[in-house]
């Protein structure tokens with residue numbers, strides 16, 4: 285019998301990281317009938333909370349926090365806050381932490397990701413990232429003061445920060461090194477239509493603009509120009525928070541993520557990994573995926589819990605259709621699937637209008653879908669991607685035809 289098999293009442297699961305993925309792991313284990321002990325360790329002092337509201341309601345002061353509505357005590361989950369995992373000794377089944385070693389039978393790594401910062405800005409006042417509740421609470425009064433905000437990076441976080449800052453009445457400039465917003469995620473012909481959203485919202489978007497230095501109160505660009513900045517919000521991506529695993533034997537991928545297998549097991553027996561810190565091989569998309577989105581931090585833990593309770597013979601393989609949403613400039617933007625540059629792009633609706641979608645097809649089969657203000661397209665498209673369905677191109681390109689009615 286492999287070591288990574290079924291539950292037994294005396295076995296103890298330790299979860300390192302009490303964000304969405306860690307909390308969901310603990311909750312899903314109880315839902316699946318895990319009767320052994322569950323210890324949930326989180327580095328932050330706050331009761332576990334959800335991150336998407338941080339760049340939306342929390343940043344605007346419309347919500348104080350976003351704590352998960354979970355009664356850990358009644359689920360018999362031993363939640364330990366302010367405890368950071370610092371190392372792993374698999375041979376002894378010990379997790380080293382700032383509160384001393386913690387013994388485990390099964391360990392689930394759920395330490396999420398850390399925001400990438402701009403070199404040389406650590407000690408500059410007025411430079412912010414947005415990853416934690418503390419980050420949002422620090423930034424909130426700056427926005428409320430309605431002054432000059434420079435967002436560095438026109439990705440998902442940059443767009444949401446710009447949206448909130450404009451709503452708060454700030455003067456907003458977004459500085460983007462590439463030629464368009466969301467350059468890593470979407471092709472130029474799609475992203476080009478999103479660039480206009482910044483201007484419509486009264487934010488200035490500077491593309492092909494690199495930050496060379498940040499001083500208190502100003503951002504200097506590579507063309508020598510100086511942007512006044514009461515706050516500089518850096519949104520240039522996040523890296524898996526896996527540095528503490530160095531020397532543990534847990535294999536990491538080149539991007540720093542835990543290289544999990546198709547059931548989210550790591551290279552070390554009885555150690556699993558979920559959420560933003562882990563990548564997994566997707567048979568569906570034919571490549572290893574590192575997904576930094578909320579839905580992945582919900583679905584992965586369910587797969588791990590099922591595998592732990594049922595054992596790997598009966599436990600499911602993890603091969604989701606990735607999904608995320610973003611709320612920016614008054615629009616609800618959703619994406620499902622995974623597309624490649626070579627996939628065929630099909631428009632549904634006028635991208636200059638209020639709502640439209642884009643489909644990506646490979647050999648006629650739907651692989652990815654971006655929906656702006658068309659949640660029904662997203663819901664239907666996500667199912668069609670799951671099913672690997674081929675679409676009739678003419679019908680799929682007609683926004684008046686429900687996507688599910690475009691199936692061949």
Ligand SMILES: Cc1cc2nc3c(=O)[nH]c(=O)nc-3n(C[C@H](O)[C@H](O)[C@H](O)COP(=O)(O)OP(=O)(O)OC[C@H]3O[C@@H](n4cnc5c(N)ncnc54)[C@H](O)[C@@H]3O)c2cc1C
Pocket residue numbers: 300301302303304305306325326327328334335336337338339367368369370394395396397414415416441525528558559560561575576577578579581607608609610611
């Ligand atoms: C501001 C913001 C807005 C977002 N909005 C959206 C959105 O609109 N839509 C969407 O799909 N996704 C969104 N996301 C992404 C989504 O929130 C993440 O994918 C999700 O939070 C990942 O969950 P996680 O538990 O893997 O990681 P995290 O949420 O990062 O949680 C990891 C936890 O582990 C703790 N930790 C780290 N290291 C250690 C350690 N060594 N020991 C113990 N604890 C440790 C951290 O303090 C943290 O609390 C957003 C993210 C951010 C930051």
